[in-house]
Amino acid sequence: MLPIVQLVHRPGILDLGWGHPDPTALPVAALRRATDATLTRYGADALAYGAERGPGPLIEWICARLAHIDARHPDPAEVLITSGASQALDLLCTLMTAPGDTVLVESPTYHLAVRILRDHPLHLVAVPSDADGIDVEALTTILKQLAKRGRRARMLYFVPTYHNPTGVCLSLERRRALATIAAEHGFVLIEDDVYRELSYDAPAPPSVWSIAPPGTVVRIASFSKSLAPGLRLGYLTADASLTRRLIGSGVLDSGGGLNPFTALTVAEVCAAGDFEATVTRLRAMYRERRDALAQSLRMYLPPGCRFTVPGGGFFQWVELPEGVDAATLLPRAEQTGVSYLPGSRFYLDAARSNTLRLSFSLYPPHQLTEAARRLGEALAAIR
């Protein structure tokens, strides 16, 4: 039997390596209503080559939504509907870079975004980060070093809000500083903003896009976390001149937009109030899971382990005691019935090997507690 889903269950293992939503959280009934409503309301228009930018109803909803959950809302000409965040990043690499261009990447960072960047002929340079996110002073030093070698940065990829894997939110001061530096040096900030809707304590901070000078930031967003990843639907906000450049590309022109039927369907989900209802439900569910995991880690992890509870997103980053290698620990952890991703996966270089990423999105609280207990047991066994 060929598989349908990406997730692979390993019997006996609570696998906190997967950054996937709990299947029970996916809005099946809302999607059923929305597909039906879409085909009733739009008929054949829902199945035709779509407007290159994406369908008007979804663009208008996004503009209105961002007025609520960000510090600035875009004009429709600043929005482009994409087939998810991954495809948006790939498209930006294809259309905004030339071979050999230098692209800065916050480190640690989302490991699969690095894979997308590496599929293009780019020169990647790591920018270190600390407990407050990307290190702006280190960035300045790197830019100077690049300039000495006659190089300029073309883009910087980063996840400032509920970071994957660290859970950190970049401070407002650093957001402002980054925007200023990017504008001065003439590179584009690629702001991966896919966790904005999943805030558990307070509203998400303003996006860098919302506070930066025009043309400085492309913000990539997604319905994968707030609705369902299988829809492969996302959007970006950027300067109107850039969205025009993207719309003028061969892929968007020849295909008639990137995912028009699904985009109209999601517009119906939103119009019916099911988006708001879904994220409200997800926030409550994932908040409870985040808290259960944090509480259990406090209970079961041995002294010397450190972690900061994230304000949103899917991920709990854990620092093990110095000298403990999370990759070496992994087989032992899996023997006790728990798995995770070693932190080294998320670094471009100079990996801190005593780190790991736990995702609290896939399991209910009692299983997260058991996972923490097993992790503690594995750690105790190697001491």
Add this chain to the structure above:
Amino acid sequence: MLPIVQLVHRPGILDLGWGHPDPTALPVAALRRATDATLTRYGADALAYGAERGPGPLIEWICARLAHIDARHPDPAEVLITSGASQALDLLCTLMTAPGDTVLVESPTYHLAVRILRDHPLHLVAVPSDADGIDVEALTTILKQLAKRGRRARMLYFVPTYHNPTGVCLSLERRRALATIAAEHGFVLIEDDVYRELSYDAPAPPSVWSIAPPGTVVRIASFSKSLAPGLRLGYLTADASLTRRLIGSGVLDSGGGLNPFTALTVAEVCAAGDFEATVTRLRAMYRERRDALAQSLRMYLPPGCRFTVPGGGFFQWVELPEGVDAATLLPRAEQTGVSYLPGSRFYLDAARSNTLRLSFSLYPPHQLTEAARRLGEALAAIR
């Protein structure tokens, strides 16, 4: 009001420039049944991160379908589900080429595919074609010239079956010769095979993929013509080692396949018999339109115009008398209420300016007849 569809109606003009399906031909009811069935049968699995290759049920259906409509059917490991043909071509450029690689392109060819190729840092070289399709002798000469300059071809993009824009089917002899040449010279044939299901007189010829040595051909296919373009769903068949390379890319891994919800939905369309019913209906409808346009062109075009009636697809290619420039004629044609794409759009170089492409997909027979009459009127006016 922001638009929903790509098509723009210009009042008073029968616009045979659009290679779009007639909206009345789009299977709205079948899609409604299929989305409902998908969410009932698969529940949350339909909305989760999908298997990277695409969902098993659709892959299995494609293997069985190609056993009926091609000379060889693939193994599941030779299939990859994509977000339409455009995105597949873009992905192949990203993952299979290096900057500066030489890519051969049949000329004339599908103009928007050229736009996708040009969005990558490739060196495009035109290969001429004649009334039987791509000119294999000319290709051999070009390969020799490249070799003299120390260059090799990496890929060749072509549309051998119901060609866009010419409607030509490449002869079986040339298909075999092309496969041999590609294998000898070590370049990959990118076979754009999106019109295979739309055959009006006889079954489509065997794909080059089906008769070529393993690893020589990537065949790109699509549900845009056979079901609906707004689904953005296609697939490719290629050597298992190549599909593994694609599956291992950042975009496919991070996104969980390219369009899983839509792919499962189309699997339901197919399982319900609605794919077969749709293509049977489309073949009858477009055959009638092709015949109506051809008959009307015979009636209304002045002497010196030449055309060959295509055996499938969407397009009627017309050669005007030598010295008549289709681009110069266009404003006059639009004044009489008909439009088309000048043939020069489809050439990489050395355009034959006395050619034009008419699409018979969008209008019913009586409007195609009127369009031909207006075209004849515009031609008469300039003589």
